[in-house]
Amino acid sequence: MLACSASILVIVALLLYELTIRSQLSLRQFGLGFFVGTDWDPVMGKFGALPFIYGTLVSSLLAVILAVPLAVGVAVYVTEMCPRALRGIISFLTELLAAIPSVVYGLWAIFVLAPILREYVEPFLGKAFGWTGLFSGPQYGLGMLAAGVILAIMIVPIISSITREVLVAVPQHQREATLALGATRWEMIRMGVLRNARAGILGSVILGLGRALGETMAVTMIIGNRPEIAKSLFAPGYTMASVIANEFSEATSDLYLSALVEIGLALLIVTLIVNTAARLLVWSITRGTPQRA
Amino acid sequence: MATAHISMFRRAKNHAASFAAVASAVLVIAPLMAIFGYLVIKGIGSINLAFLTNTPRPVGEAGGGMANAIIGSLIILGIASIIGVPLGTGAGVYMSEYGKHRYSTYVRFTADVLNGVPSIVIGIAAYSLVVLPQQHFSAFSGGVALGIMMIPTIARTTEEMLHMVPHAVREAAYGLGIPHWRSIVSIALRTARSGIITGVMLAFARVAGETAPLLFTAFGNQFWNLNPGQPTAALPLQVYVYAISPFDEWHRQAWAGALILIILIVVAVSVVRFATRKGRFSGA
Numbered sequence: 001m002l003a004c005s006a007s008i009l010v011i012v013a014l015l016l017y018e019l020t021i022r023s024q025l026s027l028r029q030f031g032l033g034f035f036v037g038t039d040w041d042p043v044m045g046k047f048g049a050l051p052f053i054y055g056t057l058v059s060s061l062l063a064v065i066l067a068v069p070l071a072v073g074v075a076v077y078v079t080e081m082c083p084r085a086l087r088g089i090i091s092f093l094t095e096l097l098a099a100i101p102s103v104v105y106g107l108w109a110i111f112v113l114a115p116i117l118r119e120y121v122e123p124f125l126g127k128a129f130g131w132t133g134l135f136s137g138p139q140y141g142l143g144m145l146a147a148g149v150i151l152a153i154m155i156v157p158i159i160s161s162i163t164r165e166v167l168v169a170v171p172q173h174q175r176e177a178t179l180a181l182g183a184t185r186w187e188m189i190r191m192g193v194l195r196n197a198r199a200g201i202l203g204s205v206i207l208g209l210g211r212a213l214g215e216t217m218a219v220t221m222i223i224g225n226r227p228e229i230a231k232s233l234f235a236p237g238y239t240m241a242s243v244i245a246n247e248f249s250e251a252t253s254d255l256y257l258s259a260l261v262e263i264g265l266a267l268l269i270v271t272l273i274v275n276t277a278a279r280l281l282v283w284s285i286t287r288g289t290p291q292r293a
Numbered sequence: 294m295a296t297a298h299i300s301m302f303r304r305a306k307n308h309a310a311s312f313a314a315v316a317s318a319v320l321v322i323a324p325l326m327a328i329f330g331y332l333v334i335k336g337i338g339s340i341n342l343a344f345l346t347n348t349p350r351p352v353g354e355a356g357g358g359m360a361n362a363i364i365g366s367l368i369i370l371g372i373a374s375i376i377g378v379p380l381g382t383g384a385g386v387y388m389s390e391y392g393k394h395r396y397s398t399y400v401r402f403t404a405d406v407l408n409g410v411p412s413i414v415i416g417i418a419a420y421s422l423v424v425l426p427q428q429h430f431s432a433f434s435g436g437v438a439l440g441i442m443m444i445p446t447i448a449r450t451t452e453e454m455l456h457m458v459p460h461a462v463r464e465a466a467y468g469l470g471i472p473h474w475r476s477i478v479s480i481a482l483r484t485a486r487s488g489i490i491t492g493v494m495l496a497f498a499r500v501a502g503e504t505a506p507l508l509f510t511a512f513g514n515q516f517w518n519l520n521p522g523q524p525t526a527a528l529p530l531q532v533y534v535y536a537i538s539p540f541d542e543w544h545r546q547a548w549a550g551a552l553i554l555i556i557l558i559v560v561a562v563s564v565v566r567f568a569t570r571k572g573r574f575s576g577a
Contacts, residue, residue, distance in 0.1 A: 001391060004383025005400045008448065011441055012403055015414065018421045073317025081314055090318060092566060097325045099562050101502020103529045104551045107536045108328050111335075111544070153324045160321070184303050186310035207409065214411025216505035217529075221537060241413050241505070248417070249430075249509040264417045268410060275409035279402060 012272075019265040025258035034262060040227040040243075042252070047259035049266070051227040055144070055237035056267075059219060060212035062148030062233070063155055068205055070152075071159035072194075078160075079167040080189055091164070098157035106221030109150045114141035114222060117149070122234055137232045140224065145233040147223040151215055155208035162207060162282060166200030167193055169286050203281030210274040214267060216241040240267045329555075336552030339545050349515050349531075352540055359550050361517050362526040365432065366501065368519070369511055369527055372436025373500055377443025378493055384444065385451025385489075390477050401452070404445040415441050416506030424510060432518075432525035435511030439503055443496040450492025454485040491565045498561040502554055504529040528554050 020027075026034060026047060037048020078090050118141030125135040125145075135145075170193050178192035194201070224236020225246060240263045251257040343358050350357030384404070388397045419438035424430055458481045466476040482489070504527075507513075512524040513534060528550055535547035 001383050001387035004380050005387040005392070005397065005448075007380045008384055008400055008404050008407060008444060011444070012407055012410075014422070015410065015418045018418045019414070022417075022421050070317045070321055073314045074321050077314035077318045081311060082318070090322070093322055093325055095566075096559065096562060097321070099498055099502075099558050100325075100328060101504070101529055101554060101558070103502065103504040103533045103536070104328070104332070104555060107532060107547055107551050108331060110536060112327065112331055156321050182299075184299060184307035186307040187303070189310070210409045214409075214413065216411065216413045217533060221533070241411055244413050244417065245505055245508055248420070249512065261417055261421075264414050268414045271410055271414075272406060275406045276402075278409075279405050 015268060016265075019261055019268055023258050023262035023265050025255055026262045027258075029255065030259075034259070035266070038229065042247070042256045045253070045255060047255070049240070049259075049263055051229050052238050052240040052243050052263060053266075054229050055223065056213055056239040056241070058233075059144055059147040059151060059223065059237065059239060060209055062144070063151030063212045064205060064209050066148060066152035067156045067159055067208060071156045071204075071208070072163055072201060074156070074160045075163035075167055076189055076194075079164055080185070080193065091161070094157045094160055097153070098161070102154070102215060102217040103221075105150055105154055106218035109146060109218055109222040110142075113150060114146055117141045117146055121145075126234070133231050134233050137230075137234050139234055140236065142222055142224045142236060143234050144223065144230075144237045147219045147237070147239070148233070150218050150222055151212045154215060154218065155212050158211055159204045159208040162204035163197070163201050166197045166204065166282065166285050169200070170196045197285065199281050200285030203278045203285070206274055206278035206281065210271050210278060213274065214241055214271050216245050220245045240264075332548065332552045332555055335545070335548035337549075339549035340552065344546070344549055348517055352543075355542060357546075359526075359528065359531055359546065359553075361514065362528045362531040362550070363553070365511070365514065365518065365526040366528040368432050368521060368525060369435045369439060369507070370497065370501060372433055372521060373439035373443055374493075374497065376437060376440030377447060377496065377500075380440075381444045381447025381493075381496070382451045382489060384448035385492075386455065386477060386482070388448065389452045389455035390473075390481065401449070404448050408445040408449075411505075412438075412442060412503050413505040413508075416508065416510055419506060419510045427522070429522075430510060430512035430524040432511050432521040432523070435507045435525065435527065436521070438506035438510050439500040442500050442503065442506070443493075446496035446499065447489075447492050450495065451485075451489050454488030454492065455481055457488070458484045494561050494565045498558045498565075501558060501561075502529050504533050 030037065030047060034047065035049050035053065038050045039046040039048045040051060074094065078087055082090065118139055122139040122141065122145070126139065129135045174192045174196060175188055178188040183191065219239055220242040223239060223242060225238050225242060226236040227238045230237070244260050244264055248260050251260055343356055345358060345363070346360050347356065347358035348361045349359070384400065388401055392400065416438050419434050423434035423437050427434070462480060462484060463476055466480045507527050507530050511527050511530065513530045514524045514526045518525050532547050532550040532554065535543040535550065
């Protein structure tokens, strides 16, 4: 039993060790310049990871911006407002949303979401907000915006289920006290519940962000896969996870492979940090309360 | 009435907030419905006996199926379970039954963090641990990657389920003079059995749809392969390859493959949900 539990620690150590060893070549060759270089030209032996880092950050942030209000809204609805009978159904459906494989999201995104974005959403955004520069250029449907939307759909269940746990952990007398002072239901939720739960909600958001950063298949299928840094969200991009998925098994030189592993290492370290921060926040809130309601 | 004192503005805000909450619930459920709807509409027509029993045909030839991918997925998932289930449950038992000190807090924390590691990164590790020494892609390396992904989920649910076994039950066992290990095996694990199976099924459903780590471990294969040492097809992998291909026939099959995948997963999740509802662990 001790050995089994140790295996978890060993696995994480092994992940770090293997990825560090296999990325030695590129670590030595490029140093820190790897992360600020913008050229990705395997044929010429030039490897710079900035376009992928940019794409990962922008698509994930976009996803979080879209997902957080929805996820918190659902969590509030389920814990504070909805009739008991509906509660189970809605949480079951959101759980199902979490169980759909990434590749199925990708399939749906290619054939359903992208055309919708291309025909309806992008022309509208371009007309209304094109002047900002964020929504300009050709409207393919595929691209950074599409990646952000599909990621948002994918991380909503994670954020909402943990937010729900955190909201349930808020003591009942907190709600009663606020109501007794004459608050409306919304004021009770805002002052008595959300304010108490904000650290935990922040934790759930960071956890969702962590998932978005590492999400691979759906994003690879829809982001357009072009290693460029473009201001417009309509433009195709590339993420760290996608470039590994696309190029890893066809990396021809040792340096190429090493560069890809280094991207993986960076991804691993970032997600370890993000997840640790999120877990600490969630733990600080839900500690000592029953696991689920 | 008490509410008479509430100003119009506050009341309006209250209604607006309620409306927003309901709207967000609808907006979250909508894509789910859309995804299921499209899967059924686009996939159901292509599922037939040939699809389930044939291997892929070359481009341009109609027909063919995903039988090799379905079997391949089962082989890979079998290997993953052999690795993930014992390690996961063992770690869970340790954390709940032996780990009264700081060490198990670290393990618990690491398990949660490992749960959030991107699957593609685990794929790279499996590649360098298994594929490189073996010199070729294999079902086994894919199983290793997915097995690693199962461990944290199983460990954490096993631990939670064991925590729910009442103390009185254990004390009764000790009262009969049963040693600690025996009380764990015969009493605690037996009582928590359905909950632990739930955790295993959830972990299984989660990795069943994983594609990213299989891209460069199991790699995929257009033909029959039952040898775990060789490149092997997997259902999610096949769906991915077909979806990004330029052929309509393959798109059709991608939808059908995705539908089969989702049916497997939804059935697993629903069975679990039903079992936990009706079972002893209704609180879970």
